Amino acid sequence: MSEPTGKYSITMPRDIAEAAKARSGPSGLSAYVAAAVARQIERDNLNELIQVAEAEHGPITEDEIQALRDHLHQARQQQAHNEANAA
Secondary structure, eight states: OOOOOOOOOOOHHHHHHHHHHHHOGGEEEEEEEEHHHHHHHHHHHHHHHHHHHHHHHHHOHHHHHHHHHHHHHHHHHHHHHHHHOOO
């Protein structure tokens, strides 16, 4: 069952609205905009978590960021390798 919805009126630049409408596909503009807003809320929440963590533990260094990127890259490669072997 889907979540309850509400009807809202929003204002946005016409070119953005037209581009969104063109990309929205069969799910429609409302679903496209709702997904975009949901992604922005996730980003805002992550930024808040980062601010709390940095306030408690200090700023994240470029070396730490690169180490995490390397770890993610290795995990993706391993996943692709495992999927190829399973096929």
